[in-house]
Amino acid sequence: MTSTISPSDVYDKDLNFLFGSGASFGLFPTLALGMQKDDGKPWSLEDLASHFENTGDERLIPLFMHYYQACINPAQKFTVDSALGDATRECVVENYSIFLKVVLQILQHRKALEKRCNLFTTNYDGCFPLVADRILEKGDIDFVLNDGARGFSRRFLQARNFNTFVCQTGIFERHQTSIPQINLVHVHGSVYWRKVGDQIVVEYEDDALGGLLSVAALKKLHPFSAVLDNKAATLASLPFPAFTKAERDAFWVAYKKLPIVNPTKWKFHETVFEEHYYQMLRMLSYELEKPNAVLITFGFSFADEHILNLVKRSLSNPHLQVFVCCYSASTRDWLSEVFRIHQNVRCLALEDGVMDFTAFNERVFFIDPPVLATEPPPTVVAEAATVFPASSGDAV
Numbered sequence: 001m002t003s004t005i006s007p008s009d010v011y012d013k014d015l016n017f018l019f020g021s022g023a024s025f026g027l028f029p030t031l032a033l034g035m036q037k038d039d040g041k042p043w044s045l046e047d048l049a050s051h052f053e054n055t056g057d058e059r060l061i062p063l064f065m066h067y068y069q070a071c072i073n074p075a076q077k078f079t080v081d082s083a084l085g086d087a088t089r090e091c092v093v094e095n096y097s098i099f100l101k102v103v104l105q106i107l108q109h110r111k112a113l114e115k116r117c118n119l120f121t122t123n124y125d126g127c128f129p130l131v132a133d134r135i136l137e138k139g140d141i142d143f144v145l146n147d148g149a150r151g152f153s154r155r156f157l158q159a160r161n162f163n164t165f166v167c168q169t170g171i172f173e174r175h176q177t178s179i180p181q182i183n184l185v186h187v188h189g190s191v192y193w194r195k196v197g198d199q200i201v202v203e204y205e206d207d208a209l210g211g212l213l214s215v216a217a218l219k220k221l222h223p224f225s226a227v228l229d230n231k232a233a234t235l236a237s238l239p240f241p242a243f244t245k246a247e248r249d250a251f252w253v254a255y256k257k258l259p260i261v262n263p264t265k266w267k268f269h270e271t272v273f274e275e276h277y278y279q280m281l282r283m284l285s286y287e288l289e290k291p292n293a294v295l296i297t298f299g300f301s302f303a304d305e306h307i308l309n310l311v312k313r314s315l316s317n318p319h320l321q322v323f324v325c326c327y328s329a330s331t332r333d334w335l336s337e338v339f340r341i342h343q344n345v346r347c348l349a350l351e352d353g354v355m356d357f358t359a360f361n362e363r364v365f366f367i368d369p370p371v372l373a374t375e376p377p378p379t380v381v382a383e384a385a386t387v388f389p390a391s392s393g394d395a396v
Contacts, residue, residue, distance in 0.1 A: 003349065003350055003351075003364055004363070004364060005296060005323050005348070005365045007102065007106050007366075010294050011106045011109055012110065012114075013292045013293065013294040014290045014291075014293040014294065015106070015117040015294050015296075016118045016120065016284070016287050016293065016294065016295045016296070017103075017117070017118070017120065017295075017296050017298070018120045018122075018284075018296070018297040018300050018307075019119065019120070019121040019122070019123060019297075019299055020121070020122050020123065020297070020298070020300030020301060021123055021299060021300075021301075022298065022300065022301075022327060023095075023123065023127070023298060023299040023357055024092065024123055025092070025299070026088045026089060026092040026357075027074075027078065027093075027125070027127070028071060028075055028125060029074075031044050031045040031046055031071070031263060032044055032045075033045060033048065033229065034228065034229045034230050034231040034233070035048075035228050035229075035230060035231075035233045035234065035235065035238065036231065036232075036234055037235075042231070043228075043235070045063070045263055046263045048063060048235075049063055049067075058240065058248075059224075059238065059240060059241075061243075061248040061251060061252050062224050062240075062243060063228075064251075064252075065213060065217070065221050065224075065241075066221060066224060066228055067263070068212055068213065069218065069225070070225070072191065072260065073211075075124060075125040075191050078125060078126060078127075078130070079130065080093055080130050080131065080134055091357075092127075093127070093131060095357040095358055095360075095361055096127050096128065096131040096357075097134070098361045099361055100131060100135060100182070101135070101141070102361070102367055103117060103119075103182060104143050104182075105367055107180035107181075108180055112177075112178045114178075115178045115180045115181065116165060117181075117182055117183070118162075118185060118283075118284075118287055119183065119184050119185065120185045120187055120284055121185070121186060121187065122187050122188040122261075122304060122307075123186075123188070124186060124189050124190045124191050124261075125191065126190070126191065126204065128145065129145060129184065129192075130204075132145040132182075143179060143180040143181065143182065144166050144179055144180070144181040144182070145184055146161065146164065146181055147184045147186075148162050148183070148184075148185065149161065151201075154201050154203075155202045156199050156201055156202075157193065157199070157202050159276065162183045162185065162283065165178070166178075166179045167179065185283065185284075187261075187280050187281070187284070187304075187307070188260060188261035188277075188304075189258075189259045189261055189273055189277075190202070190259060190260070191258075191259070191260070192204050193259035195257070195259065195270055195273070198272055200259070200276060212254050213251070217243070217247065217251075220243060221241055223239055223241070227239065256269040257269075257270070259273050261277065281310055284307070285314060288310075288311070288314035288317065288320055291319045293317065293320045294322075295320070295321075295323070296325065296365065297322070297323070297324050298325040298355075298360055298365075299325075299357070302335065302338065308338075312339070312342070315339075315342040315345065317344075318344065320344055321344050321346075322339075323346050323348060324339070324345060324347045325348050325360060325365075326347055326349040327349075327356070328349060328354050328355070329349045329350075329351065331349065332347045332349035335347045348364060350363065350364075
């Protein structure tokens, strides 16, 4: 079975993407730990956090200190410029750019008022908006990345904003031209969100929530983190860090204000964020119920039980087609079993290697010839025009 998803087969569908942490691998750590279970398999942060929570283990808060310092804080500090000089990190940023340009080429070939798609992500980093900004800065491609926020000095996040669509008119308003739009939906929250009253504010320049751990706290945490990352270590060798109860409580109060899903059965602490989470799940469910809906997942493990069950329920829609892009053949075999009764799911893997972001862009979801960062968009569009069926134009 082919592992390729042809853009020409999905360009005129109700197109949805679901991206997980695998897309940002190389920029930020995953939730995998080095420490081994009794069966020889490594602990994940979700499993260990759930175990500590269920057993009342006092190492739960230090575990979230490690999670914050290893995973959240790097995402808070990330900028595109910070990846320069590191080949691995630059490659990840470039892959985000290539993917967005392929999606935009697909949208360009759609009919007027249909040039939009939905990009759901469980990542709370800023890769998509920051890379989209770089594309827009060059001025070669006109598009809208709609993050659901509206406002001026403060931009407030509201679910209804994903239903808006931007058009351009001529100077005498005799015609309208639709602009390609990607709805960016952060299902698990974003490091750029802030709770203000009973609303969510999106502020890409604000780093007010950074630095929850002092230098002294990091020094106390280091031996604990070292064991978590040690592949030869077990739970029995994991120490109790020398934090006082007051230090743990102070961190926990600050941590619970973070606008991200907590990785213990994927829950928000704040009601405002939780309400938005379920609104976005309803949006995903609604999109997958549409005729001719397509969902392409990448870097997503389906660890979120709410999303897994939602997708399973949506598969009762006979017109929905789901492509699950798996990191390895073993992952494909496991997810094929998860979706075994559903005929409208294709679990894709590469037989001669793993499907990282580069392989996804080059061998699974691509336009031939490939999108190059230095290639002028007019040339790309002209060459790609033979890939797609003819568009009916933009005039309304």
